Amino acid sequence: MIKYIGSKRALLPWIVETIETIRRLEKAQSVVDLFSGSARVGHALKARGFQVTANDVNTYAFVLAQALVEADARVYPQGRIARILHELMQVAPAPGWFTRVYCEEARYFQPNNGARIEAIREAIEAHADDPLLKAILLTSLILAADKVDSTTGVQMAYLKRWAPRAYNPLRLEYPPLLAGRGQAFLGDALEMAGKLEADIFYLDPPYNQHSYLGNYHVWETLVRWDHPQTYGVAQKRMDVQERKSPFNSKREAKDAMIAVLSQIKAHHVVVSFNDEGFFSAEEIEWMLKEWGYVVRLTRPHQRYVGARIGIYNPQGEKVGRISHTENHEFLFVATHSQKVHRAFLEQPEVLAISQPTLL
Numbered sequence: 199m200i201k202y203i204g205s206k207r208a209l210l211p212w213i214v215e216t217i218e219t220i221r222r223l224e225k226a227q228s229v230v231d232l233f234s235g236s237a238r239v240g241h242a243l244k245a246r247g248f249q250v251t252a253n254d255v256n257t258y259a260f261v262l263a264q265a266l267v268e269a270d271a272r273v274y275p276q277g278r279i280a281r282i283l284h285e286l287m288q289v290a291p292a293p294g295w296f297t298r299v300y301c302e303e304a305r306y307f308q309p310n311n312g313a314r315i316e317a318i319r320e321a322i323e324a325h326a327d328d329p330l331l332k333a334i335l336l337t338s339l340i341l342a343a344d345k346v347d348s349t350t351g352v353q354m355a356y357l358k359r360w361a362p363r364a365y366n367p368l369r370l371e372y373p374p375l376l377a378g379r380g381q382a383f384l385g386d387a388l389e390m391a392g393k394l395e396a397d398i399f400y401l402d403p404p405y406n407q408h409s410y411l412g413n414y415h416v417w418e419t420l421v422r423w424d425h426p427q428t429y430g431v432a433q434k435r436m437d438v439q440e441r442k443s444p445f446n447s448k449r450e451a452k453d454a455m456i457a458v459l460s461q462i463k464a465h466h467v468v469v470s471f472n473d474e475g476f477f478s479a480e481e482i483e484w485m486l487k488e489w490g491y492v493v494r495l496t497r498p499h500q501r502y503v504g505a506r507i508g509i510y511n512p513q514g515e516k517v518g519r520i521s522h523t524e525n526h527e528f529l530f531v532a533t534h535s536q537k538v539h540r541a542f543l544e545q546p547e548v549l550a551i552s553q554p555t556l557l
């Protein structure tokens with residue numbers, strides 16, 4: 199999976215176990231992941247046999263979900279896809295617009311890898327008549343490009359000196375597709391929340407002002423292949439300035455969250471959040487009160503790498519102080535089911551529960 203800020207990599211077993219607990223007690227089988235991002239959570243749930251629907255507002259996230267959640271590995275088996283990937287690996291490098299903008303004007307990839315990414319991306323268009331196949335090939339390309347990029351995991355900036363991995367040759371691999379069909383949607387959560395149906399909704403919205411489109415604009419361009427106008431040192435797409443999410447605005451996020459929750463018809467809702475976002479835990483519990491039973495599960499978590507390494511000036515001297523290296527991650531379980539609520543209250547050895555709230 200790609201490097202993704204707010205990705206639930208470390209918290210995945212906890213999230214999956216929480217959703218499994220609901221299934222065990224209430225035979226809940228279907229899950230909507232409304233802010234799917236890297237598609238990691240949807241993929242893990244699909245692997246456990248859930249019927250998964252993933253949605254995100256950004257096109258690269260939709261493509262990842264098409265491959266990792268929607269596509270059926272039995273229809274796109276490794277042998278068939280590996281043959282196409284092998285052909286794509288033979289395509290001659292073609293330095294052009296992408297290489298100039300992202301490897302010379304900005305430095306996200308070494309130019310030789312950029313020219314290969316560019317040529318492979320062009321060649322993938324030949325498969326446009328099969329959208330899922332195209333998404334699988336694009337996912338393979340994003341995963342490969344992510345392994346040879348020269349960033350700290352966000353595309354707001356690139357490293358001053360090339361990351362050692364940027365010198366590795368680009369290598370396309372079969373993405374970890376799973377057997378069975380899921381669904382992927384490209385939409386605004388505010389519009390999709392009322393249209394999608396499932397037993398359980400999993401919500402992992404942005405927590406702060408940092409725009410995902412701004413942080414992953416190169417993936418958006420690679421997927422859309424629309425050669426946008428770019429700006430600034432980071433060469434972001436111009437539309438980063440217009441395509442804003444209310445979840446990235448301190449002023450708008452609360453109303454947006456309330457509007458999303460008011461449309462959800464599911465019996466159970468699981469919300470990821472932490473203690474550094476726009477809302478306090480109490481505010482989220484209040485927003486979930488319609489479900490009747492709400493528990494808050496809490497885990498300590500290592501903060502992002504920048505906070506752990508420290509802050510340095512261009513001369514390499516340590517400056518400033520890091521306030522803390524750990525935060526608390528929350529999972530809120532809101533449910534109509536008293537049985538589910540009780541189960542969480544009775545399992546403190548499995549899941550640390552703080553302040554269970556019966557509203």
Ligand SMILES: C[S@@+](CC[C@H](N)C(=O)[O-])C[C@H]1O[C@@H](n2cnc3c(N)ncnc32)[C@H](O)[C@@H]1O
Nearest residue numbers: 204205206233235236255386387402404410443
């Ligand atoms: C915290 S991330 C989700 C991370 C994901 N759970 C993972 O493990 O990779 C939040 C996601 O919400 C998406 N997003 C932001 N605003 C949105 C909106 N209005 N509707 C749907 N998705 C949105 C972002 O593109 C981003 O992928």
